[in-house]
Amino acid sequence: MVDAVTRRFEHFLSWTVGALVELVNLYLADAESDHRLCPELGPYIRYGVSDPSALSLMMQGLRSWRLAHEIAQQIPEDDQPGGTDPREWLATMTISEWRQRFTASTSEILDLLGLTRTRHRSLLRNLLENTTTRIDINLENSVPDTNADPLSLAPVPGSPEPAPIGIFSGTRLIGTVRSADHADVSTILDTGLELDFDLIGASLAISAPDQ
Structure with a gap:
């Protein structure tokens, strides 16, 4: 049938x-x-679907009819078609916000990560070619003091998959990777390269020292 x-x-x-x-x-x-x-x-x-925003999302790779409807209903009027791309509005949120606002499942979260990924850019290529690449992050509070403890990137413990990628100073969570950068940063971490991190304000430099 x-x-x-x-x-x-x-x-x-x-x-x-x-x-x-x-x-x-x-x-x-x-x-x-x-x-x-x-x-x-x-x-x-x-x-x-019956909404231009929902249609745009479905045509760009979102597979969930339910999620497309839910997102379209919540998009602010200022971000409706003719204005901002709905992907840009989604990219301002974290993975946790997607789960809370849209009751998004694991497969739906993966689709949203693909949709909000910054196009025509490869952080891994930048890293390999220049030994350093830089991203903006979502800080938990104010700019932290990171002089005492080394920085690291890792999935946030206790979060359902796909877990947000956290920036840790020692064992303390100080921020998270933005949704638009999540897929690229995951690719970098999956390489197993030895990485160094330097945080200036809300800008994180990821470096791969010469092996």
Whole structure:
């Protein structure tokens, strides 16, 4: 039943409606009419959403219909289409906020991390080419005194997977990696490279000393 419904509605019906809408709009343009059918009607049918923000998120890789609806309902009016990209609004939040605000599951969190990742950038490449790369972090409170204890990056203990990546001074949590940088920083940590960290204000320098 699922396969049959998917073929008929997600593929055939949405494609047919999209083609029909395009033909009708061409006819209206030739007739010099100011009226147009919604060009995105086909994608709206395919993804099962009715909000431009939800459609944008689904077309950019979000797989959860429920989560797309929930995010679209909570986006402030100032961040609606025509203004800020909904991904930018999501990137201002932490993983914990996503869980609390949207009741996001593990798979949904992973999708959001992919969506909010800074595009056309590789922190690992910057690190390997320049031996240092820098990111802004979310500080827990004011700028901490990190002179006494060495800094380290690690998943925050006790957090469900995928856990936020914390910045620790000794054993004390002083901040977390931003959602937009989470995937890139995870890739760096997975390499097993020996890393040094230097915190200046809310800016963290990650360095790989010569091996």
